[in-house]
Structure formats: C-alpha cells, structure tokens
Amino acid sequence: MSKLNELTIKEAQEGLRSKKFTAVELTQACLDRIKERNKDINAFITVCEESALEEARIADGLLNSGQDAPLTGIPFSVKDAICTAGVRSTGSAKILDNYIPPFDATVIGKIRKQGGVLLGKNNCDAFGHGASNENSMYGPVRNPYDLSKVAGGSSGGSAAAVADNMSIFSIAEDTGGSIRQPASFCGMAGFRPTYGRNSRFGIMPMASSLDTVGPITKTVYDSALIMQQIAGADSLDATTIVDSAPDYLKNFEQDLKGMRVGIPKEYFSALGGPASGGEFKLDDEVKEITAKQIDKLKELGCTIEEISLPHTKYAIAVYYILVPSEDSSNLGRLDGIRYGSRQKGKDLYDLYATSRAEGFPEEVKRRILIGTYALSAGYYDAYYKKAQTVRTLIKKDFDEAFKKVDVLITPTSPFAAFGVGEKKDDPLAMYLADVMVSPAAIAGVPALSVPSGKNAAGLPIGVQIIGSRKNEEAIFRVGNKIEIRG
Ligand code: GLN
Numbered sequence: 370m371s372k373l374n375e376l377t378i379k380e381a382q383e384g385l386r387s388k389k390f391t392a393v394e395l396t397q398a399c400l401d402r403i404k405e406r407n408k409d410i411n412a413f414i415t416v417c418e419e420s421a422l423e424e425a426r427i428a429d430g431l432l433n434s435g436q437d438a439p440l441t442g443i444p445f446s447v448k449d450a451i452c453t454a455g456v457r458s459t460g461s462a463k464i465l466d467n468y469i470p471p472f473d474a475t476v477i478g479k480i481r482k483q484g485g486v487l488l489g490k491n492n493c494d495a496f497g498h499g500a501s502n503e504n505s506m507y508g509p510v511r512n513p514y515d516l517s518k519v520a521g522g523s524s525g526g527s528a529a530a531v532a533d534n535m536s537i538f539s540i541a542e543d544t545g546g547s548i549r550q551p552a553s554f555c556g557m558a559g560f561r562p563t564y565g566r567n568s569r570f571g572i573m574p575m576a577s578s579l580d581t582v583g584p585i586t587k588t589v590y591d592s593a594l595i596m597q598q599i600a601g602a603d604s605l606d607a608t609t610i611v612d613s614a615p616d617y618l619k620n621f622e623q624d625l626k627g628m629r630v631g632i633p634k635e636y637f638s639a640l641g642g643p644a645s646g647g648e649f650k651l652d653d654e655v656k657e658i659t660a661k662q663i664d665k666l667k668e669l670g671c672t673i674e675e676i677s678l679p680h681t682k683y684a685i686a687v688y689y690i691l692v693p694s695e696d697s698s699n700l701g702r703l704d705g706i707r708y709g710s711r712q713k714g715k716d717l718y719d720l721y722a723t724s725r726a727e728g729f730p731e732e733v734k735r736r737i738l739i740g741t742y743a744l745s746a747g748y749y750d751a752y753y754k755k756a757q758t759v760r761t762l763i764k765k766d767f768d769e770a771f772k773k774v775d776v777l778i779t780p781t782s783p784f785a786a787f788g789v790g791e792k793k794d795d796p797l798a799m800y801l802a803d804v805m806v807s808p809a810a811i812a813g814v815p816a817l818s819v820p821s822g823k824n825a826a827g828l829p830i831g832v833q834i835i836g837s838r839k840n841e842e843a844i845f846r847v848g849n850k851i852e853i854r855g
Contacts, residue, residue: 372534373395373399374534375534377586379590379591381395381443385437385443386437392432392442393422393426396486397422397425399536400416400421400488402533402535403416411509411510411511412446412492412520412530412533413446413492413530414459414492415490416489417456417489421444421488424486429442438483439594439597439598440480440483441484443485443486443537443538444485445485445487445536445539446489446536447527447540448526448539448542449490449491449492449493449526450496450497450542450572450575451477451540451572452470452477452572453474453487454470454472454478455469456470456487457469458490459490460493460495460496460497461492461495461504461506461507462496463506463710463727463728463729464703465709465728466709466710474570474571474582475605476568476571476582476599477571478571479598480599483598488536491541492508492526493505493523493524493525493526493527493541495730495732496696496700496733497524497542497573498696498732499523500523500799501521501525501789502522502525502526503789503790504523504732509525511529512554512555513529513555514829518789519787521552521553521554521786522547522550523551524541524552524585525554526539527540527541527551527585528541528555528559531586532556532557537587538591540584540585541584542572542575542583543580543582543810545688545806546805548560548561549781550781550782554786556855557818558585558591559592560583560585560586560818560844561581561583562581562582562600563814563815563841564578566596566609567581567583567599567601568582568601568602568609569581569606569608570606575699576696578695579810581810589848590618592817593845594618596614596617597618600614600617615841615842617842620842620846621842621845621846622849624669625669625671626671627670628847629671629773630671630673630674631776631777631778632777632778632779633681633777636651636779637656652784652785654785654824655782655785656780658821658822658830659778659780661821662832663778665850666778674774676770677766678763678767680759680762680765681763683762683763684804684808685800687759688807689739690739690743691756691811692736693736694740697736697738697739697740697741700736703725703728703729704724705721705725706720706721763808763812767809767812767835767837776836776843777836778832779833781806781818781832783804785826785830809835815839819832819833819834819851819852832851
C-alpha cells in the first residue's frame with residue numbers, strides 16, 4: 370500500500386471506514402510530509418498542526434460511532450485567499466498578515482462541518498493575481514517535479530501541496546485559470562466549476578464577475594467527489610445558481626460513445642497578436658500530448674470535430690481590462706482600517722497610503738492603477754464598456770460551439786512549468802500565460818485540467834476539457850477516461 374499521505378480521497382475514505390488506519394494517523398502522515406518538504410517547496414503559509422490533530426481525533430470519534438459523512442477525517446488544505454474561521458488568512462499579502470477571519474467561506478464550512486481536517490493554508494499569488502506564484506509576499510512556490518521551476522499560479526501552493534503529497538486535496542480559487550494552470554504544471558486535476566455553481570462567500574474577492582472556487586485533487590474522481598459536497602445555492606451569494614447541482618458521481622463511469630468533442634482551431638495556431646500584447650508559439654510537446662488525448666477520445670467512440678471560437682484572440686485584452694477594474698474596486702476595502710495590518714501615518718490619508726504601499730506587492734498595485742484608470746470618467750466607455758461588449762462576443766462563441774459539440778479539448782497552457790524568475794519582471798509575458806485558460810473564465814463556463822503525461826524533461830502537461838454552462842458532468846466523464854496519473 371502507498372504511504373498514507375499519498376492516498377487519494379477515495380482510497381483514504383475506504384481505509385478509514387475499513388479501519389485500516391485512523392484519521393489521526395492519516396493527518397500525522399500529511400503533517401510529517403509538510404515538515405519534511407515545505408521548506409523547499411513553500412506551499413504552506415500557515416500549518417495548523419495542533420488543531421488538525423484535534424480535528425482528526427474528533428473525526429475518529431465520528432467514524433467509530435457511525436456518524437461520519439463522506440469527508441470525515443480527510444486532511445485538506447485551503448488557498449490563503451479563502452477565509453477560514455480562526456485560522457490566519459493572508460491572501461499572500463502583508464496587509465492581511467495578521468488577519469484571522471471570524472467565519473468560514475461557505476464551501477469550507479461545508480467540508481469542516483462534515484469532519485474534514487484542515488491542515489493549513491496554501492501560498493498563492495497575492496489575492497490571486499498571477500500565473501507563477503511569484504507575486505506572493507511569502508516567497509514563490511517551487512514545482513515538486515523540478516525545484517527550479519514555478520508551480521504555476523495563482524493557486525501554486527495548493528497544486529504543489531497536493532502533488533507533493535503534503536495534502537490529500539486543496540480548495541482553491543479560479544478567476545482566470547488559477548486552479549487549472551497550476552494543476553497542469555504540477556500534474557494534478559484542477560476543476561473550475563460553472564460561474565455560480567459554488568458559493569463565493571468568504572473567498573477574498575478578486576474580479577467578482579469571474580471568481581469561482583473549486584478543488585485541486587490527485588484524480589478526476591476526487592474532483593467530482595468534492596464538487597458533490599460543495600456545490601449548490603447559497604443565500605450569502607446572490608450569484609449562485611438556484612437549481613440544485615447534479616449528482617456528479619452518478620454517470621461518472623459511463624462510456625463516451627457518441628460524445629461530440631470539438632477542437633477549437635484557434636488554440637492550436639498562433640494566438641495572441643497585437644490585441645493581446647504579444648504572441649506565443651504552442652510548445653511542440655504540449656501539442657503532441659494534446660493530440661494523443663484527442664486520438665484516445667476517438668478510440669473511445671467520440672466524434673471529433675474542428676470548430677472555431679473566432680474571438681479567442683481578444684480574450685487576454687478583455688480579461689486584463691475587466692479583471693484589474695473589478696480588482697481595483699474590490700481591493701478598496703483593504704485600507705489599513707477595517708482589516709489586517711495598519712501602518713502609522715501623519716493623517717488619515719497618509720495612514721491609508723502607507724498601509725497600502727507596504728501591504729501590497731507590485732502586481733496588486735499595478736492592477737489598482739490600471740483598473741482605476743479604466744473605470745475613470747472619460748475612459749470608462751473606451752475601456753471597461755468596450756471590454757464588456759467583447760466579452761459578450763467571446764461568450765457567444767462558446768454558445769455557438771456548444772450547439773454542435775458537448776465538450777471542447779485544448780491544452781491548458783501553451784507550455785510546461787517555466788523557470789522561477791523567467792517571467793517575473795515581464796508582466797505582459799506573465800499575462801499571456803493565461804491565453805488558454807482565460808476564455809472559459811470570461812464566458813463563465815466550467816473547465817477541467819486533466820493530467821495527461823509528462824514532457825521529455827519530466828514536467829507534467831495538462832489538457833483542458835471545457836463544457837457548456839452547468840454541464841460539469843460531461844467534463845468529468847471525459848476527464849475520467851483520459852487522465853494519466855503519475
Ligand atoms: N493569471 C490570472 C491572473 O493573474 C489568474 C487569476 C486567477 O484565476 N485567480 O489574473
């Protein structure tokens with residue numbers, strides 16, 4: 370048998386219920402691994418050693434008395450931009466260095482009420498701004514497959530913690546790729562649900578019209594299992610979908626005969642262009658691995674059809690107007706008065722200015738400046754309103770595509786994990802890394818990055834499966850048949 374910390378959620382559930390091991394032993398195995406590896410990988414900002422063991426003892430009690438729920442006794446971690454009651458939640462920015470939320474995010478509350486064991490909080494790009502985890506004020510996260518590479522971002526700590534077997538699963542946030550891209554860089558399954566499927570309550574808001582919360586897990590099955598537990602309407606988030614979420618495990622194993630798969634040609638040619646501030650070339654090995662997954666789907670009885678999403682080339686430009694605009698507005702609440710750390714100032718304005726100057730990293734400041742400019746009188750129509758108009762066109766591309774096909778297959782990222790420091794000082798190059806994950810986010814449709822093997826250098830590559838609004842089930846069915854673990 371694998372070491373306890375190497376188990377999937379499903380395997381851990383079975384072991385706990387058949388009394389092969391206890392929740393305390395399982396939790397201790399994860400804590401030992403964190404102690405051994407976190408100094409090199411930096412996936413955790415806060416580790417809750419004592420409370421985790423206490424929660425595990427309670428979980429063992431529930432398991433022994435038959436009062437257990439599906440996630441009782443399963444150790445998990447949470448992106449630090451998600452609020453956890455009584456546990457420091459910094460968003461990876463010093464302005465919240467001492468912030469201890471008095472409440473759990475709705476999705477975290479659902480897991481903790483079942484007896485899930487909170488191991489600690491995962492490092493991320495500050496407030497989710499980034500694609501490499503280098504915009505954290507707590508240092509970069511290193512890729513467990515090669516410590517000289519980034520883990521991806523913004524949920525790099527979540528992906529690395531699960532990939533390195535420090536945590537059994539992690540809950541993260543995806544506004545424009547932050548679950549899928551790090552999952553792809555670290556060989557994990559990363560799922561972004563339909564916008565509104567999971568409550569955003571208690572997630573530090575980044576761009577409210579795009580923010581979603583979802584799991585990073587070792588297998589696609591585990592992602593479906595977590596969605597089963599956290600999805601659903603919430604009176605604390607008015608944007609949640611009111612109809613009840615489907616049973617994600619019911620048709621999970623069903624074969625794929627007759628499934629219509631679309632290949633959007635724009636993802637395989639030179640994307641970007643002047644509208645996106647640059648171009649990129651799709652890496653040959655990524656192309657090859659994606660093609661192999663498409664061949665596999667053909668063998669499994671899917672019909673494959675090339676389709677077009679013509680407005681894809683505007684996605685980065687649209688995203689980097691809408692997101693900083695919403696960011697700049699949401700971050701207004703962090704003023705040194707209401708939450709977290711406060712710096713001294715000679716008057717109120719000076720207090721705001723110094724608290725924000727010292728508490729935010731460079732990328733957060735950049736977004737506040739861009740967003741404030743894009744929303745200002747005289748520029749609003751030219752930037753924000755125009756971006757919203759083009760957003761509708763991008764969304765319509767997906768609506769048209771899903772009249773013809775059930776799911777779309779694309780690479781998750783144009784390349785495998787890049788070097789620490791390689792793009793850090795080039796914000797536009799960093800923005801372009803989102804070229805394949807931002808369109809689905811702009812359209813609000815669900816998408817999964819599924820582990821699909823490794824390149825010659827031994828770095829994991831993910832393939833993205835995009836589905837139509839609320840059709841998460843089709844994505845899981847496809848992902849289950851093509852995932853390549855290890
Ligand atoms: N790379 C994207 C950004 O920096 C990802 C954001 C996210 O999904 N949180 O905006």
